[in-house]
Amino acid sequence: MAKLTLYTNHRCPWAHRAHIALAELGVPFDEVIIDLNRPRDPWYLADINPRGLVPSLKYVSDTGKEEIVTESAIVSQFLVDLYGDKTTLEPASNSETGAIARARINFFVDTYFSKVQGQIFKLGTAKTAADEAAVAEAYVAAVAKELEPLLAASTSKDAPFFGGSKTLTIAEVLTGSFILRVVHLSKEGVYPTSIATEAATKTPAFWAWAQAVAAHPSVNGIYDEAAILENTKTRLANQRSA
Template sequence: MSSLTLISHLLCPYVQRAAIALAEKGVPFEKIYIDLKAKPDWFLKISPLGKVPLLMVPQAHGSEAILFESSVIAEYIDESQPGPRLHPDDALTRARHRGFMEYGSSILADIWGLETTRDATVFEEKRKALIDKFGRVEDVLGDGPYFAGSKFSLVDAVFAPVFRYFDTFDEITDLGIFASYPKISAWRKALAARPSVQEAVTPGYRQLLREFLKKYDAYMLTLAS
């Protein structure tokens, strides 16, 4: 049976979640990149929402099953593939982790507003919203280095792409979002050092993100020192 195939976009944080989960499980996979501004017909035929990621899972007789939605894909990878479990065994703890995975998605929504707005007022609203949301995460973190302590989990796979944005943002300006959050700062550093996280994007990711900001004429760029 051939390997799994991950349909991707170069900047998509949701794709990174799946790529990280696959790498953590040691699963070989092929990655196919598409342009979301010019979605190919074959992609639109298999993607119910017209979004990435998609995971193409080989089946018998040469057919393929298509999975969509990053959290669904990540959980399928965890449940179906050998290697260390990335979700807790305890049902209550697992449900709590799923909640924080969704919380990570809500943070991504605010990051989208932060990086695409041309308006100073909207930018500040998003910056303050992110400070508040990360503060709630700071309150639940333990001694680390990961969300659940020493064990890497799917929550880490969700937040690693979140923190990756700030590697580029920090080169532009000091947003001050993590200034009062030592646990998050340590978590961010630990995730950045993880090979699965480093390999989830192409080497040109930071430049591509800068080009994205320029395309939107982002207010953030006016703050560059």
């Protein structure tokens, strides 16, 4: 049987993508936690990932051939492709509506990262309450312009995931770890609380989708709320004082 080893760190939202995919697929895997607080060991750079990043995936096929796959989106897609027949995360590209459904999913994910998530990364340089409020406002404005129409057109209480799916899709595999942080950290005030209040009123379809994503066990399974809260507080404080 094929064997999977995930090199990961549970604090990393990129590595978290692979965990969501694996949880959904329900396939067994070994896990190697990489300590990101110290330089990578030479074996990791030499044998697993010369870029030194997590996640990386080692795949040993049924015939014993060993392959390394890196970059979180590529790792997630590889897992979905490998176990495509076990999952509804993404339709087959040659099914009747598969190709267009995959194009819509890809557009949504691309839009989240190219137009929306960048606002959150700006919190590291927001030094005053007014700066933070401006970031929150820009985040919700980007959601309203770019994502709300896509989600409002398809999602509902009974089918809360992308495209009106009752079950998680690869759109949530790729965005879920970031959405979970937005929902959790804005509730706790580590991200501006106005993200939550404004999003709930101005972008209700997005916020309902975000709640469904954050509550999904495949998304929040490895998420240690207390550790992420403390880690994010410290990281933002360090970035702001730099």
